[in-house]
Amino acid sequence: MKKRxxxxxxxxxxxxxxxxxxxxxxxxxxxxVVNQGDSVLLSxxxxxxxxxxxxxxxxxxxxxxxxVIDGRIKWFGTVxxxxxxxxxxxxxxxxxxxxxxxxxxxxxxxxxxxxxxNLHLPRTEMVQRIHTSLASVGLDGFEQRTxxxxxxxxxxxxxxxxxxxxxxxxxxxxxxxxxxxxxxRRELIACLFELKQTFDLTIIVIDHDLHGWVEWIDRALLLxxxxxxxxxxxxDKALSDHYDVFEELTxxxxxxxxxQKIHGQCVYVKEKHWKKHASEQQCDLLxxxxxxxxxxxxxxxxxxxxEALTYSVEGKDILQNVDLDILQGETIAFCGHNxxxxxxxxxxxxxxxxxxxxxxxxxxxxxxxLSSQEVRSQIGYVFQNPEHQFVEHTVKEDVGFGLKLxxxxxxxxxxxxxxxxxxxxxxxxxxxxxLSLSQGxxxxxxxxxxxxxxxxxxxxxxxxxxxxxxxxxxLVGMIQERKQQGKTTVMVTHDMELVQEVADRTLLLxxxxxxxxxPTSSLWQLGxxxxxxxxxxxxxxxxxxxWLGGLPRVATHH
Amino acid sequence: MWLHTINPSIKMLTTLFMxxxxxxxxxxxLYLFFWFGLILIxxxxxxxxxxxxxxxxxxxxxxxxxxxxxAMLFPNKALMANETxxxxxxxxxxxxxxxxxxxxxxxxxxxxxALSLLFVxxxxxxxxxxxxMQQLKLPSRLVYGIMAGYQFLPLIKEEFHIMQRAQQIRGxxxxxxxxxxxxxxxxxxxxxxxxxxxxxxxxxIAMESKGFTGEPxxxxxxxxxxxxxxxxxxxxxxxxxxxxxxxSNLIV
Numbered sequence: 001m002k003k004r005x006x007x008x009x010x011x012x013x014x015x016x017x018x019x020x021x022x023x024x025x026x027x028x029x030x031x032x033v034v035n036q037g038d039s040v041l042l043s044x045x046x047x048x049x050x051x052x053x054x055x056x057x058x059x060x061x062x063x064x065x066x067x068v069i070d071g072r073i074k075w076f077g078t079v080x081x082x083x084x085x086x087x088x089x090x091x092x093x094x095x096x097x098x099x100x101x102x103x104x105x106x107x108x109x110x111x112x113x114x115x116x117x118n119l120h121l122p123r124t125e126m127v128q129r130i131h132t133s134l135a136s137v138g139l140d141g142f143e144q145r146t147x148x149x150x151x152x153x154x155x156x157x158x159x160x161x162x163x164x165x166x167x168x169x170x171x172x173x174x175x176x177x178x179x180x181x182x183x184x185r186r187e188l189i190a191c192l193f194e195l196k197q198t199f200d201l202t203i204i205v206i207d208h209d210l211h212g213w214v215e216w217i218d219r220a221l222l223l224x225x226x227x228x229x230x231x232x233x234x235x236d237k238a239l240s241d242h243y244d245v246f247e248e249l250t251x252x253x254x255x256x257x258x259x260q261k262i263h264g265q266c267v268y269v270k271e272k273h274w275k276k277h278a279s280e281q282q283c284d285l286l287x288x289x290x291x292x293x294x295x296x297x298x299x300x301x302x303x304x305x306x307e308a309l310t311y312s313v314e315g316k317d318i319l320q321n322v323d324l325d326i327l328q329g330e331t332i333a334f335c336g337h338n339x340x341x342x343x344x345x346x347x348x349x350x351x352x353x354x355x356x357x358x359x360x361x362x363x364x365x366x367x368x369x370l371s372s373q374e375v376r377s378q379i380g381y382v383f384q385n386p387e388h389q390f391v392e393h394t395v396k397e398d399v400g401f402g403l404k405l406x407x408x409x410x411x412x413x414x415x416x417x418x419x420x421x422x423x424x425x426x427x428x429x430x431x432x433x434x435l436s437l438s439q440g441x442x443x444x445x446x447x448x449x450x451x452x453x454x455x456x457x458x459x460x461x462x463x464x465x466x467x468x469x470x471x472x473x474x475l476v477g478m479i480q481e482r483k484q485q486g487k488t489t490v491m492v493t494h495d496m497e498l499v500q501e502v503a504d505r506t507l508l509l510x511x512x513x514x515x516x517x518x519p520t521s522s523l524w525q526l527g528x529x530x531x532x533x534x535x536x537x538x539x540x541x542x543x544x545x546x547w548l549g550g551l552p553r554v555a556t557h558h
Numbered sequence: 559m560w561l562h563t564i565n566p567s568i569k570m571l572t573t574l575f576m577x578x579x580x581x582x583x584x585x586x587x588l589y590l591f592f593w594f595g596l597i598l599i600x601x602x603x604x605x606x607x608x609x610x611x612x613x614x615x616x617x618x619x620x621x622x623x624x625x626x627x628x629a630m631l632f633p634n635k636a637l638m639a640n641e642t643x644x645x646x647x648x649x650x651x652x653x654x655x656x657x658x659x660x661x662x663x664x665x666x667x668x669x670x671x672a673l674s675l676l677f678v679x680x681x682x683x684x685x686x687x688x689x690x691m692q693q694l695k696l697p698s699r700l701v702y703g704i705m706a707g708y709q710f711l712p713l714i715k716e717e718f719h720i721m722q723r724a725q726q727i728r729g730x731x732x733x734x735x736x737x738x739x740x741x742x743x744x745x746x747x748x749x750x751x752x753x754x755x756x757x758x759x760x761x762x763i764a765m766e767s768k769g770f771t772g773e774p775x776x777x778x779x780x781x782x783x784x785x786x787x788x789x790x791x792x793x794x795x796x797x798x799x800x801x802x803x804x805x806s807n808l809i810v
Contacts, residue, residue: 060763094767100713101757102764104706106684113779114702118769120776128777139697162768278571350727373729381727387749388717389724406727435752449728 001287001327008077009170009202010034010057010092015071017052017061017227026052027227029071030488036169038205039196041213041235043251044223046468047441050206053223053432054174058155059088088367090119093168095421097175098156099411108134108150108158109143115166133165137191151338153184164195170202180536181337181494206497208468211540214239222249242269243277252469255540259285275547286548290402290541292521300328303457303488304349308358311348318344320358326457329486331479333499333520337535342492343384346459349490351375376402380450384462386442387435395421395437395445396430402453416452440471447478458482460491464498478500496539498527499523510534560787561604561676566686568788572795573677577670586658587806589665595798596672604680611675618671621663629660648758656782689782691775699772706761713752721746745777 018025026049027159034040056060063085073080075088099527105111109130116126135141137157142150149159156176163171173192174440177185193216195365196203200442205213220238222231222245231238231245239246241263246253259282260267270273278286311319318341326332326349334342348356351367360367373432383389392398400417421427424444429437434445445462451458464477479502482489493499499506499520506523508516515534516523523531526541531538553554561569580592603746633656641653687705690696725742726732733739 055763058767060766064763064766086766086769089767090769092767096760096764098757098760104702104709104761104765106709110779114765114770115768115779117775117779118771122777123781126777147710166769297656347723352723352726370724376727378730381718381724382726385720387753388721389728390727390749391728391730391745401728423677435749477640504797 003532007036008033009036009038009075011074012056013072013074015056015069017049017056017070018068019052020066020068025227027056027065029222030227030229031548032221032229032232034204035172035201037200037215038219040205040219040221041210041217042204042206042221042223043208043210043249044230045208045225045250045470048223048225049227050208050223051174052227054172054206056091056224058094058172059083059086085158090166091168091379092170092401093163093166094172094174095156095163095176096157097178099152099159099179102159103147103155105142106146106148107147107485108161110141110145111147112162113167115162116209119166129165129167130161131160131228133218136164136195137161140525151184152180156184156188157191160192160195164199169200169421170204171370172204172206174206174280176205176448177210178211182496182537183532186537189213189216204322210257211252211254214254214257217269220253222246233465235345236267236269239269240265244265247287250468250470252472255286255289255544259289261285283551286544289460290545290548300330302326302361303328305361306349306358307360309345309348309360310358311344311353311356316510321358322509322512322516324507324515324517326488327455327505329483329488329504330504331483331489331491333503333506334490334492334505334509335494335499335523335534335536336515340509340534341512342509343461346461346490346492348379349461350379350381375452376455378455379457379459380453381459382450382457382461382463384448384465386446389446389449390434393433394431395426395434398434398445398451399449401449406453410540420448420452439466440468440474443467443471444474457488460489460493462493463491464493472498474512494535496537497541500539500541508534508536561599561680561791562682563787564680564791565693565782565784565788566689567782568784568791569677569681570686571724571778573673573794576799577673578796579667582668583803584659584662584666585763585806586661586665587809588802589662589669591805592798593669593672595802596669596676599742599794600672600676604673606679614675614679615668615671618667625667626660626664627664630656633659660669675762682792685782688778692778692782693784697772698775702770705793706765708762710754710757713757714750717750717753722747737801743748770778 012030015030016025017027042050103111105114112130113126116129134140139157177188189212207213217235220235224230231242256271290318302325306324309322336342390398392401396417399420400413403413403416403522464472479489503520505518508518524538528538630683638653638656641655645652648699687701691701733742
């Protein structure tokens with residue numbers, strides 16, 4: 001790609017930023033330059049100040065915050081303080097992580113027009129720009145649609161259209177595709193870089209997960225937990241010379257990058273290039289990584305059985321005639337596109353809805369005959385957003401809430417609380433408010449509170465939501481530990497790698513109907529096309545296995 | 559339909575004006591005629607379902623009955639000295655004039671509710687907000703803030719339901735007494751507020767990064783116009799008032 005080093009769009013010179021209520025700065029002596037046409041990945045562990053940096057880059061901070069800034073920021077060669085307040089936001093557009101809270105209007109066209117009115121454009125120009133921007137993100141004819149009713153992926157497309165309509169040449173994307181299904185993520189990234197080519201955009205992506213990005217991005221800029229720049233290099237150089245830095249900062253990397261970590265070799269950032277040049281050593285490593293762990297035959301009796309389960313709300317069938325079984329000790333994943341009824345099914349199994357038709361048995365007993373106390377001592381449920389399920393004002397009390405209800409003796413309760421807190425690494429946080437914890441800590445606390453009573457079945461709703469690579473590792477470890485203890489786990493998830501890694505079996509739902517239930521490996525055999533119809537993609541480990549299987553030399557080697 | 563296309567600001571001001579003017583009279587016949595006229599307008603010039611209208615009027619109807627009742631039972635004795643007695647039983651007494659006053663009080667409630675519903679049921683919130691900025695020149699910072707807040711309502715409701723479910727699953731029993739209900743509300747309020755504040759902060763940042771500074775707009779994507787029909791609407795309401803006034807005077 002052609003570089004125009006002469007055309008600097010954003011430059012940071014020794015920038016340090018501190019929130020006024022904190023002693024340590026979030027960002028420490030940052031110096032870097034973004035040139036026109038660059039595509040930069042800004043990454044680091046949670047708490048590295050990535051979002052603060054985003055807001056400094058487009059001028060929201062320090063103007064609208066009460067922090068202290070040192071150093072100098074320049075936009076297009078002009079020092080930030082010389083820009084009229086708010087004027088730089090018209091040149092640098094931002095797309096945010098949360099699809100819901102970045103809109104202030106009801107319909108799609110009103111939302112795009114909001115930005116255009118801020119630019120004081122004449123109406124005819126607005127109409128034309130709304131039309132073309134929607135067309136370029138693949139949303140023709142969506143002008144009059146209500147934003148609230150769109151899917152997560154469509155909302156992010158609208159957000160992108162807003163930026164395109166404003167003709168901002170620099171796009172800042174703050175983990176924009178973290179909460180949407182894998183197929184939409186892949187399509188959106190492809191769409192984004194097509195647009196980059198067409199309009200010569202400068203793109204700065206903030207993400208702790210490189211899946212999907214790595215093939216498109218030219219440069220990596222890594223921050224550590226102190227908010228210092230650890231690395232600022234072209235992507236391929238960064239990966240080949242400083243792979244350990246990525247690992248240290250717990251940045252999630254795609255499999256084909258992971259196997260190239262053998263030091264001193266040049267790293268191919270495009271999967272198809274790597275496949276052409278893959279060394280035998282790398283293939284062996286890949287083989288090792290994706291080896292199917294022998295799954296022990298589960299001939300255990302069923303924990304839950306459901307027959308002809310139908311559940312409707314206001315005359316609309318959310319679940320239709322679903323049969324399923326969950327065996328004792330297995331890990332099972334519920335998959336399907338948004339609104340397929342996965343969460344409803346999980347909530348129903350947790351005994352929350354009682355106006356269903358059909359039968360549900362928990363260990364052979366009909367669910368409706370069990371008291372809510374009995375169901376609760378068997379089944380735990382962890383919500384997508386852990387914040388929703390905290391009921392007490394301190395960590396200690398929240399963990400012990402389930403035991404308190406059972407009126408167990410004080411000593412036993414406090415002992416169990418302590419051991420539970422030890423196992424999730426929250427000793428010392430006993431008296432903190434649950435809402436004051438970090439994202440990862442909140443997730444672990446919510447799981448701990450739900451399992452303190454030794455529940456045999458744990459239902460997890462989108463457990464990977466808002467988690468970084470490190471918390472994800474914790475989560476996988478937790479699920480595997482449960483498996484070893486013979487406990488059952490159900491997860492509702494979009495994360496296909498997680499499904500591949502831990503799920504013994506999978507249930508695929510579509511519009512409330514069961515499409516498939518069986519071993520996870522059989523799910524992949526449904527084929528890419530069928531999976532994509534349900535918003536899913538093949539996990540890369542499965543794809544690479546197929547590729548590896550088709551390689552003659554590997555076949556002879558083993 | 560016609561009433562839906564009237565400029566919201568004009569519609570609102572006319573409605574308010576009519577309420578203020580009508581409050582100066584306490585005449586049951588005037589109120590009754592005006593109300594009939596209003597009903598005629600509501601159901602011929604607007605597309606409103608009978609059911610919704612009746613449902614929304616019901617509470618006002620109860621309120622009106624209450625008014626009439628108390629006004630008849632506990633009249634202002636000083637006023638009644640020189641009035642025509644209709645009916646007397648023990649300490650209860652009813653004069654012709656006090657009956658008229660009570661009826662007028664009740665009708666006033668019903669009339670005002672009909673006027674408000676005429677406005678509320680024919681006006682879209684978004685159009686109303688745009689009109690507030692374009693005709694009444696309210697600051698855009700304020701109005702867009704309200705509009706953004708309006709987007710939150712369904713989200714907050716959704717969140718509330720999720721939290722209710724979460725508490726149920728964790729074994730927080732359904733509240734039975736008022737005290738329990740209150741303490742459950744308290745446990746909802748902090749996380750809901752925390753998330754609402756965070757959402758609001760994010761939305762504010764998002765609006766600002768779309769170049770919103772609060773300065774007045776020079777061009778609108780959607781212009782809310784003032785047309786001849788708006789004058790017609792004002793004329794219609796004033797005409798209705800004049801007619802009702804004349805007829806009520808004729809009768810009495």
